[in-house]
Amino acid sequence: MRALYSAAQGMKAQQVNLDTISNNLSNVNTTGFKKTRVEFKDLLYEQIRRSNFANDEGRPTAMEVGNGVALSATLRSFEGGSFTQTSNSYDLAIDGPGFFKIRDENNNLFYTRDGSFKASVTANGTKMVNSEGAFLQGEAGDIVLGEDVAEVSISKDGEVNVKRTDGTEESVGIIQLMKFSNPAGLESAGGNLFKETNASGIAISPADGSAGSVLQGMLETSNVQVVEEMINLITAQRAYEMSSKVIQTADQMSELANNLKR
Template sequence: MIGALWTAATGMDAQQTNIDTISNNLANVNTTGFKKTRVNFQDLMYQHIRQPGTPNSQGGQIPVGIEVGHGVKVSATQKIFSPGNIQNTDNPLDILIEGDGFLQVLLPDGTLAYTRDGSLKRDSMGRIVTSDGYPIQPEIYIPEDASSISITSDGTIAVEINGSNQPQQIGQIELARFSNPAGLNSIGRNLFKPTVASGDPIVGTPGSPGFGTIAQGFLEMSNVKVVEEMVNMIAAQRAYEINSKAIQAADEMLRTASQLRR
């Protein structure tokens, strides 16, 4: 019965992590480019009281054994990189990556991070940057006298300069992809950093083999489905309650045993 207390406690702890993850998903339901997280569970070690196949007194073998599990643990929290809903913004610096790929972002420490958030801006120097002011890589500058901006599906950026009827190409958006994007490290601000598990980034132009294309004036929203997360939250809550009931049952059994008299 003491074992039941600890086993049920592992279930409550695992479901707490599950609720925390679901809460983060719901909190980011309107976050541009956000990718939801799923919790993976794994059962713990087993106490093998009798192994299957043990010989019996008649010379045969026991078909099944006796084993007692010791609970559950969270084995992983996995990012799900399914596409999010598409929002039409008509903003010329909003871009949608249709397919595989991440924008490359230069951080203040000189390292690169990666994002699916295409809500880009222009800073005081004319650079195309993220909402936090981090420039995309390679850096692209928009002239001050540019009257309009066009971005093609292959990431080519062209502007029309006042007084000129001929569009002028100013840069090319490049994308990066990973062999295992689920292995990326989330650092907040809609940014990811590569790890050994994700592999090194593979850089290419939009529309080339293995890379998505660019759509101007659109954004990829969060891939969180509210109804699905609500159902997951209800299931996690009930699992938490059931494990607490198991602790109460084990406690009552221990109380009964402690009240025995000779």
């Protein structure tokens, strides 16, 4: 009975859909988080009878029966979130489609929309790092603030200026904002980080400023809309419930067929 297997496929697909919605809702307060949605596709069809229409005669349509649903992809939405103001001069947000470029201790490059950076004292001077200690990248490498930092100011074009404790000011670098031709193709690496892939295209730093501008003292919130996710949650629940009803109905029909001999 095809209905049993088709309904089972539907329940499995909706379970993944529910997992995705749950992940979105759990990250509703995660800085720079981008929501994902599940895409579905129908499975192969079994042709019980082919069409034989020819010379204006015959059956114009075939008789086909589907075999359920399968997951097609999970698509991440890079729609911008809202901005929230903080009192931390190391908090940054991007007004535009760009990404911050960071480097970990193993020289692996990652990209993120999470601009909650900190100052970290290293052997090579004070640097700007994320919560995991990965270094924020500028046009010339790591953003090195140097010693005796009293105040840090960052312009919209990403230029980092440091005021020393002795009153002198110095420009220490320009934050490099990166852009991708297909950001949906980025690979999620956890920790609000993304990795470049063949599908995303090569990271580029456009000279025309199309990657966006840097906003100091602000953070980008998650782009998850709670009401929208709750509606998706109800829809997924009802779809799962309907598939379970199909299995129950198929079981009852099988029981009726088995009882014909009595």
